Every structure is written in C-alpha cells, then in structure tokens.
Amino acid sequence: xxxxxxxxxxxxxxxxxxxxxxxxxxxxxxxxxxxxxxxxxxxxxxxxxxxxxxxxxxxxxxxxxxxxxxxxxxxxxxxxxxxxxxxxxxxxxxxxxxxxxxxxxxxxxxxxxxxxxxxxxxxxxxxxxxxxxxxxxxxxxxxxxxxxxxxxxxxxxxxxxxxxxxxxxxxxxxxxxxxxxxxxx
Numbered sequence: 001x002x003x004x005x006x007x008x009x010x011x012x013x014x015x016x017x018x019x020x021x022x023x024x025x026x027x028x029x030x031x032x033x034x035x036x037x038x039x040x041x042x043x044x045x046x047x048x049x050x051x052x053x054x055x056x057x058x059x060x061x062x063x064x065x066x067x068x069x070x071x072x073x074x075x076x077x078x079x080x081x082x083x084x085x086x087x088x089x090x091x092x093x094x095x096x097x098x099x100x101x102x103x104x105x106x107x108x109x110x111x112x113x114x115x116x117x118x119x120x121x122x123x124x125x126x127x128x129x130x131x132x133x134x135x136x137x138x139x140x141x142x143x144x145x146x147x148x149x150x151x152x153x154x155x156x157x158x159x160x161x162x163x164x165x166x167x168x169x170x171x172x173x174x175x176x177x178x179x180x181x182x183x184x185x
Contacts, residue, residue: 006091008060025057038103038104042139071089074113086103099137102117114145134177152178155182158174159173
C-alpha cells in the first residue's frame with residue numbers, strides 16, 4: 001500500500017477551530033473520556049486513569065507520522081473552549097477510503113458543532129486525499145450521532161449486529177457511507 005505523511009491540518013469554520021492536539025489537551029481529553037454519560041454509546045469503557053490521555057495523544061502523533069489519518073481537537077473560535085475532537089482514520093490511498101469519527105462533550109451537544117466540524121474535516125479530506133468513500137459507524141441507540149451523519153450526507157448502509165460488548169453490554173452499530181459523488185461541500 002502506498003503511504004505518505006499526512007500533516008494534520010488546522011481548519012476554521014464559522015464558529016470552530018479544528019487543530020492538531022498537543023500535550024496541553026490532556027486534562028480536557030481525560031475529562032471528556034472519563035464521563036460515563038458522554039461515552040454511554042462508545043465502543044470502549046470510560047477512562048479511569050489520566051495516563052490514557054497521554055496514550056491518546058501518542059496515537060495522534062503516530063497517525064500523522066504513519067500517514068494513516070488525522071485526529072483534530074475541536075475548540076470554539078470565540079473563546080478557545082475545548083468541545084471535543086474529530087478524526088479521519090483508516091485512510092487507504094489504494095482504496096481511496098477512510099473512516100470518520102468524533103466525540104463531543106455534553107456542553108457541545110445540540111449546537112450543530114459535530115456537524116460543522118465533520119463538514120470541515122470531510123471537505124479537507126475530499127480535497128486533499130482524493131477519497132472516493134468515507135465510512136462511519138454509530139451505535140444504533142445513538143440517535144443524535146445518526147442525525148449528524150445524515151446531515152453530512154451519509155447513507156445508512158447496514159447494521160453490524162452485536163459488534164460491540166462494553167462492560168457486558170452488547171450493542172449493534174449502523175454502518176454509514178458517503179461517496180465522493182454524493183458529497184455536498
């Protein structure tokens with residue numbers, strides 16, 4: 001598979017700034033990922049030790065170095081408040097495909113931030129990486145996340161039955177796809 005480095009971009013929208021993570025984000029990351037309510041539909045349990053944030057940040061650097069994706073902190077432009085993050089990972093230049101993911105804190109819910117950040121990241125991805133397809137998955141109980149993906153133009157393509165078991169809780173995921181020809185910047 002062809003590989004190239006993938007410099008993590010800084011992107012600006014009307015209300016947001018998406019930027020590479022740095023070590024100063026560790027506390028905000030831990031607060032986000034240790035919140036059981038935020039992570040109730042996540043594919044792994046909430047973090048219990050702050051060292052997990054350092055590992056997350058190491059993976060961000062690794063994604064960029066290996067050229068397999070980009071993980072961006074999302075902050076409000078007006079005051080620099082950390083809202084969450086979004087990622088484009090599993091980039092495969094041969095298949096011209098990648099996956100989209102995101103996680104936002106409760107204070108950011110219901111304001112359209114995930115949709116706005118997702119649109120900016122997808123715009124960068126389609127312009128920069130010559131993608132044909134972006135895939136995303138959402139827990140079938142996570143109606144808000146499904147709505148974000150549908151607003152971005154994703155089409156629900158199927159259900160992964162019982163694909164996640166977190167703390168004994170079995171759940172299904174919906175698979176979504178967005179093809180270049182259907183992308184509306």
